Amino acid sequence: MxxxxxxxxxxxxxxxxxxxxxxxxxxxxxxxxxxxxxxxxxxxxxxxxxxxxxxxxxxxxxxxxxxTHLYVIGASGTGKTKFLEYLILQDIEKGNGFGVIDPHGDLIEDIKGIFSLHYSYDDEDISKKIVLIDPTDKTFTVTFNPLEKLPGVSISEQVNELVGSFRRIWAEAWGVRMEDLMRNSLIALGEAELSLAELPAFLTGRSFRKNVLDKVEHPLTRDYFARFDMMTDRTQITWIEPVMNKINAFLAEERIRQMFSSTKSTFHMREIMDNRKMLLVRLDKGKLKDSADLLGSLLMAKIQIAAFSRSDIPQSKRVPFYMYIDEFQNFATESFAVILSEARKYGLSLIMAHQTLAQISAELRSLILGNTGMQVCFRVNRQDAQLLAKETFRYSGEGAKIYPGGEWEHYTEELQDLAPRCCYAKHKIEGGVIPLQTVEIEPAWEVLGMEEDEYAHFLLSYPFGKNYLVSRKELIAHTQKRQKLSAKVVEDKPAVEKHIVEVLPMPAREKPERSEAKKPIPAHLEESGVIMPDTPQKGKSQHRYLQTLIKRMAENKGFRVVLEKSVADGAGRVDVSLERDGRKIACEISVTTSDNHELGNIEKCLAAGYDMVIMCSTEKKFLEKVKSLASQRIKAVNQEKVLFLQPDDLFFYLEKEAASMSGKEERVKGYRVKVQYQPVAETEKNTRREAVGQVILQALRRMKEEK
Structure with missing residues (x-):
């Protein structure tokens, strides 16, 4: 349709x-x-x-x-998540730093697919610039110590934010006594450079607690536990039990406990923000249950602390960081109001999405509607529509004449009856409301021309955030060693007390395993003498840039485009495969490979039945070298099917192909439209070619400088 x-x-x-x-x-x-x-x-x-x-x-x-932040509301299935995905896609393409908290997991998987279209699996940015937090991963995990000391931020400041997270999640059981105990316990553990996983041992073991308090300088915390230790065991148990019930329920999930078991985090929020890195938090609530909400709240607290710590650098140097939070009400603490009003000064922008206004308090609703510069409304229920209509639209006074039920009733029904992927966007800074249709993003597995199962296996080869991951096996051994030391101290064995607070070495990070086995060359190709080239390490970001560039060029001319299309029964891949009206064109890109290797690629594409094969490179001399070699080895009848073009020449080749089909119905990025192409004068063509070439040259030069 x-x-x-x-x-x-x-x-x-x-x-x-x-x-x-x-x-x-x-x-x-x-x-x-x-x-x-x-x-x-x-x-x-x-x-x-x-x-x-x-x-x-x-x-x-x-x-x-x-x-000034972006607020998105809409019922389930209306297109909110895909709208966020399109914004994230642009942030990836622009090189912006951003974070995503996804309580379901599907959005993170789609983002991984976007990365696979922009980076090759061996690109260093996949390991260095992406931080993936996925507690459900059975093999690898990050480690996260929310009590870890930060430069320029006191432990007390950090604990204040963390206590807010616990207060929101444990609201039904919360009280003044519980808050005092939690606050002082966390301050003690933080100053002693321990982790949240040590909280049960700290509360239940007198010797362990004494050992920890010897390292604490905070006077109020020392006084608090001096009074606490004067209580009888029975009274202490009465105070401790509510906290123990909650924290044990949280740490009972083994995958969560392992994350919090180390005294050192493998990632740091401030460093992620300042260096335009990408934080992906996959909180599968179906598997993690309520633990997902607490983990998300603790991460949001650290993000806020990291953002506000930027006060130590000039405002002009605070790199923008965009934080996407789906179902944000699950992670919104009392300090959320502070983030909304103050975060923009520190370069933190929030993009918040949820389903209904009933999910948030009236106070938070008022803060959001009053402090977000952009508001996007998909289909909502009638109760929300009545309130949001008055927030979104202006009363003109003329509606009574036009709409039978009155102007506000018309606007209410508009918000109730929006079709999927349709929304109203209000720009409160510049003013005005416009109706929008969101952009449809083609799934990565379709772009790559793969079946879903093949694509899932392909995605496993990407070491997302490898530099921040540790092996769970080694982490378990590390945790067990710490627990044994803690147990000995709890049993009042002074001989080991002096060792308990020492930081154990972190387990080494392992590279995620992936299959490197090559598929055999099909017999019919081997017999024909076609050389199936090995796939070397490509020019990484430059190669991916040219792939994406050609893809966009071709899509704008109505071609169906597949990147890394599998050919020859899976024994090889075409960098960019184009198809339109039954005509198939293969584009092979060379950045660092040899002429013999690229000749093998050309032969591979011809054997796969492509009508035209284009060898694309920014180096004109290299193209001439491959062309000379091809004239010697490729049959004359096939030489007419091969072109050797630089990117700017390829652009005009595709334009010429499109012009030959002037007036025909086409597809532009998935939409069927009528396009009339006008012939371009030679002088204009040269000017445009020079401009296109200059843009490409500058982009590639920047990539080289960034290496």
């Missing part, structure tokens, strides 16, 4: 034609086109319909406006 029909419906199906925009569809002669103007420093939101131009245009906001 075309986007036009998706938006305005099909008369045969009886769908409404004015759900998204107020226009007379019956007067439109042809389906509208699509226009997305490239404007530096902006972020795309989605398509809106321009009645005057009869085209869909891309709505954009200034990147700077993101500092």
């Amino acid at each position: 075309s986007l036009w029909k998706k938006l305005f419906g099909d008369e045969k199906q009886g769908s409404s034609k004015d759900k998204l925009v107020d226009t007379s569809v019956q007067h439109v002669i042809s389906e509208p086109g699509f226009y997305n103007e490239e404007i530096p420093g902006t972020l795309d939101l989605g398509w809106y319909y321009s009645k005057n131009k009869n085209e869909f245009q891309m709505a954009k906001i200034n990147q700077k406006d993101r500092a």
